[in-house]
Amino acid sequence: MKHIHIIGIGGTFMGGLAAVAKEAGFEVTGCDAKMYPPMSTQLEALGIGVHEGFDAEQLDKFAADVYVIGNVAKRGMDVVEAILNRGLPYISGPQWLAENVLQGRWVLGVAGTHGKTTTASMLAWVLEYAGLAPGFLIGGVPQNFSVSARLPQAPRQDPASRSPFFVIEADEYDTAFFDKRSKFVHYRPRTVILNNLEFDHADIFPDLAAIQTQFHHLVRTVPAQGLIVSNGGEESLRETLDKGCWTPVEFFGGVGNSGWQTADESADGSFDVLLGGEKVGRVSWEIIGEHNRMNALAVIAAARHAGVDVQTACEALGAFKSVKRRMETKGVVNGITVYDDFAHHPTAIATTVAGLRRKVGAARILAVLEPRSNTMKLGTMKAALPNSLSEADAVFCYAGGVDWDVAEALAPLGEKLYVSKDFDAFVAEITAQAQSGDHILVMSNGGFGGIHDKLLDKLK
Incomplete structure (x- = not known):
C-alpha cells in the first residue's frame, strides 16, 4: 500500500481524488x-485523516510516498517550501489521477465555464442507468x-468485469504552482x-483568448475515433475549434444548427x-431552464457515443436528481424557503x-x-452583477473580504440593495426583511459562514 498526502484536500476536486485513491487501496491523508x-463529511465518512493548516511539521507526522499538491498550494507556504527543500516526491492532482486512475479507460470529460458539475452528474447517471457502472469524479x-467520486464498478451486462468508463469534470483552472496548464489537459x-x-x-x-488557447490544448488531445460535443450557440467555442480539430464534432443548441435541438418545451420542464x-x-x-435543456442535449449526445441509445438516456434524465448546492432547498420556515446555489459568475447568477x-x-425572491471566487474578489466582472441580479426583488451582498466598492458597483439596483461587511448584521437584515411566501436564494462557491442554517434558525 502506498501512502499519498494531499495538500489542499478540502477542495471538491482533491476531495474526490482522495475518495478514489482510498477506494483504489492507497493510504490517504491530507491537509x-x-x-x-x-x-468534510465525505472525507470523515471515508476515514481519511485531515490535518488543519499548511505547516511543515505535518510532513513528519504524514511521511508519505508522494505528496499530491493541489492548486491552492502556493510558493511561500511552509509545507510547500519544506517539500521542495527536502527533495520529497510530489505531483499534481490531475497528473496523479491520469497516471493512477484514468490510464487505459474511456474518459468522458465535461468542460465549460458553467454547468460542468451538473452536466457531469447527468452524464454519470445516464451511464449508470444504462447499466454501464462508470467511475466518476x-x-x-x-x-x-x-x-462525488468513485472507481468504475461492475457493469450490469458483464458483472465479472470492470466498466471502462470514467466521467470527469474537466476544469480549465490551472493544475498546480509548478504546472500552469489547465487541469483538463x-x-x-x-x-x-x-x-x-x-x-x-x-x-x-x-x-478570453488565453482560455481559448487552453481549450484548444484539450481539443488537441481528443483522438480521431473520439467525439467532441460542442455548444453550437457559442461563437467562442467555434473559434476554438477553427484553430484546428481532428475529431468528429456534434453540435447542440444554437440557431441554424442541424445537430441536437429541443422542441415542444412544456411549462413543467419537459x-x-x-x-x-x-x-x-x-x-x-x-x-x-434553457441551460439545463442544453446540458441534457450534450449528455444525450455524449452517452450515445458510449453506446447508450437516446430513449434510454431520456428515461435516465427523467430520474435525475440534480446536485447538492445547485438550487438545493435547505429548509422552509414559516412559509419562507431558503435555497443554496453554487453560482459565482454573473452569467450563472443570472441563469x-x-x-x-x-419556478415561483x-x-x-431575496437574492x-x-x-x-478569485474573479469576483478582483472585481473583474462587477459591472455585470447588477443586471445579473435584476430579476430579484431584494439583493443582499456580503462585502467582507472584498476590496472593491460593492455598494458603488451594485448601485444600479437602487433601493432593493443591501450591502454589509458585518456578517451578523447581514444575517439579521435578511431575516428582518423576509416575509411568509418569500424565497431566499443564497449564492456562493464557499461555506458562507454557515449562513443557511443561521437564516433558518433566525426565521423560526
Whole structure:
C-alpha cells in the first residue's frame, strides 16, 4: 500500500481524488486550511485523516510516498517550501489521477465555464442507468449517487468485469504552482463535452483568448475515433475549434444548427429531443431552464457515443436528481424557503435567478450573494452583477473580504440593495426583511459562514 498526502484536500476536486485513491487501496491523508460540507463529511465518512493548516511539521507526522499538491498550494507556504527543500516526491492532482486512475479507460470529460458539475452528474447517471457502472469524479455531490467520486464498478451486462468508463469534470483552472496548464489537459478524454466558454478566472487568465488557447490544448488531445460535443450557440467555442480539430464534432443548441435541438418545451420542464430535425426522444422531468435543456442535449449526445441509445438516456434524465448546492432547498420556515446555489459568475447568477423566477412566479425572491471566487474578489466582472441580479426583488451582498466598492458597483439596483461587511448584521437584515411566501436564494462557491442554517434558525 502506498501512502499519498494531499495538500489542499478540502477542495471538491482533491476531495474526490482522495475518495478514489482510498477506494483504489492507497493510504490517504491530507491537509487544508478550512473544511466544510460536502467534502468534510465525505472525507470523515471515508476515514481519511485531515490535518488543519499548511505547516511543515505535518510532513513528519504524514511521511508519505508522494505528496499530491493541489492548486491552492502556493510558493511561500511552509509545507510547500519544506517539500521542495527536502527533495520529497510530489505531483499534481490531475497528473496523479491520469497516471493512477484514468490510464487505459474511456474518459468522458465535461468542460465549460458553467454547468460542468451538473452536466457531469447527468452524464454519470445516464451511464449508470444504462447499466454501464462508470467511475466518476465530479466537483459536487450528485444526489443520484450521494458521493462525488468513485472507481468504475461492475457493469450490469458483464458483472465479472470492470466498466471502462470514467466521467470527469474537466476544469480549465490551472493544475498546480509548478504546472500552469489547465487541469483538463491531463485527462485525454475519448468523449468531451464543450458546454460554453466565457471569460472567467481573472486571477490566472488575462483574457478570453488565453482560455481559448487552453481549450484548444484539450481539443488537441481528443483522438480521431473520439467525439467532441460542442455548444453550437457559442461563437467562442467555434473559434476554438477553427484553430484546428481532428475529431468528429456534434453540435447542440444554437440557431441554424442541424445537430441536437429541443422542441415542444412544456411549462413543467419537459421537452422533445431532435437530431437532424427529427424527433428522437422526449425528456420528462421537472428541472427548469434553457441551460439545463442544453446540458441534457450534450449528455444525450455524449452517452450515445458510449453506446447508450437516446430513449434510454431520456428515461435516465427523467430520474435525475440534480446536485447538492445547485438550487438545493435547505429548509422552509414559516412559509419562507431558503435555497443554496453554487453560482459565482454573473452569467450563472443570472441563469439561477431566472430559473427560480420561472419556478415561483410573482413571489418575492431575496437574492443573497457572497463574491467569493478569485474573479469576483478582483472585481473583474462587477459591472455585470447588477443586471445579473435584476430579476430579484431584494439583493443582499456580503462585502467582507472584498476590496472593491460593492455598494458603488451594485448601485444600479437602487433601493432593493443591501450591502454589509458585518456578517451578523447581514444575517439579521435578511431575516428582518423576509416575509411568509418569500424565497431566499443564497449564492456562493464557499461555506458562507454557515449562513443557511443561521437564516433558518433566525426565521423560526
